[in-house]
Amino acid sequence: GAGVSQSPSNKVTEKGKDVELRCDPISGHTALYWYRQSLGQGLEFLIYFQGNSAPDKSGLPSDRFSAERTGGSVSTLTIQRTQQEDSAVYLCASSLRRHQETQYFGPGTRLLVL
Amino acid sequence: AQTVTQSQPEMSVQEAETVTLSCTYDTSESDYYLFWYKQPPSRQMILVIRQEAYKQQNATENRFSVNFQKAAKSFSLKISDSQLGDAAMYFCAYRSVRLGRYGGATNKLIFGTGTLLAVQP
Numbered sequence: 105g106a107g108v109s110q111s112p113s114n115k116v117t118e119k120g121k122d123v124e125l126r127c128d129p130i131s132g133h134t135a136l137y138w139y140r141q142s143l144g145q146g147l148e149f150l151i152y153f154q155g156n157s158a159p160d161k162s163g164l165p166s167d168r169f170s171a172e173r174t175g176g177s178v179s180t181l182t183i184q185r186t187q188q189e190d191s192a193v194y195l196c197a198s199s200l201r202r203h204q205e206t207q208y209f210g211p212g213t214r215l216l217v218l
Numbered sequence: 219a220q221t222v223t224q225s226q227p228e229m230s231v232q233e234a235e236t237v238t239l240s241c242t243y244d245t246s247e248s249d250y251y252l253f254w255y256k257q258p259p260s261r262q263m264i265l266v267i268r269q270e271a272y273k274q275q276n277a278t279e280n281r282f283s284v285n286f287q288k289a290a291k292s293f294s295l296k297i298s299d300s301q302l303g304d305a306a307m308y309f310c311a312y313r314s315v316r317l318g319r320y321g322g323a324t325n326k327l328i329f330g331t332g333t334l335l336a337v338q339p
Contacts, residue, residue, distance in 0.1 A: 135325065147309065149326035163326065193261060199325075206253075207327060209263035 106130070108210035110196050116216045117186055125181045125213045129198030136179050137199075137207060138171060142192035150194075153179060186217045220245045222312050224330035231300045232338050238285075239295045239333045241310030251313045252286070252293045253327070258306040266308070269293065297335075305337040 109128040117123050129136050138150040149163040153173045164170070168187075173179040183190055193212040199205040221244045231237035243252070254266040269277045269286050276284050281301075285294045297304055310330040 137326065139327070146331050147327075147329035149328075152325055154325075160326075195261075195263065197263075197327075206265055206268060207325075208265070209255075212261045214261070 108196055108198055108208055110194075110210040110213050112213060113211065114214045114216075116218065118218055119188060120185055122182065122184045123186055123215065125183075125194050125215070127179045127181070127196030127198075127210060129177065129179070129196070130208060133198035133200050133208075134176065135199040135201060135205070135207075136173060137197040138179070138181050139195045139197065140165075140192045141195055141212070145192075147195075150181070183215075186215075188217050191215055191217045220247070220250075220312050220314065220328050222310055222328050222330040224310055224333050226333045227331070228334045228336070230336045230338060231297070233300055233302060235300055236296060236298045237300055237335065239297075239308050239310075239335065241293045241295070241330055243291050243293065243310075243312050245291070245312065245314075247314055249315050251315065252284075253311040253313070254282070254284070254293075254295045255309045255311060255329075256304075256306045257309060257332075263309070267295065300337050302337050302339060305335055307332045307334050 111126045134155045136153045141147045151171045152160040168184045171181045193214050195209055195212045197207040197209045199207045223242045250271045252269045255263045256266050257263050267277050267279045267282050269284055276286050281298045283296045309332045311327040313327050
């Protein structure tokens with residue numbers, strides 16, 4: 105079946121603008137994760153959704169970052185008032201259930217903040 | 219807190235030869251999962267192999283195998299008969315299985331800094 109998809113593939117924005125990144129998980133996967141991959145910080149966890157439970161937001165770097173997951177499927181990561189240090193690749197992953205399951209990744213969105 | 223260390227920023231191997239990528243980790247937990255992911259230039263992270271800490275037997279997937287040394291907290295990846303398509307960034311990752319504050323396991327992956335593997339024809 106189809107894998108995890110993300111859009112847009114690349115995004116260039118100006119400092120101070122808001123951006124929305126989208127993730128479509130694998131059908132039937134109840135767990136969804138966002139990670140950020142940047143030169144300075146490597147790969148870091150941002151947020152985790154599991155079914156209808158409250159998300160684990162412990163990895164979000166500031167209150168400019170937020171995410172939602174509608175209907176237990178598609179997720180949107182929003183970055184408000186973007187800063188240059190937000191430039192990175194944002195990766196989404198999903199897994200069939202929560203623990204003991206492998207996470208499958210999407211191709212990522214490369215964000216460049218000018 | 220758990221940490222994952224990959225001490226080899228870059229490695230190179232001749233086609234058809236064998237290469238080993240190193241990974242060490244630090245944890246106080248007794249049960250966890252370890253993974254190797256491959257990231258080619260397309261950016262897509264692809265699972266290479268997975269190891270459950272409670273299993274003594276080393277995981278294997280075709281040309282890929284691991285040397286899991288739990289006491290030493292070491293988890294190296296061996297690629298046999300290297301192919302040009304193996305060229306990529308390889309990441310070692312750790313995942314806890316203990317219950318988190320949300321009532322489920324703490325599921326986030328903790329990644330190493332990666333090893334860039336070049337395969338020479």
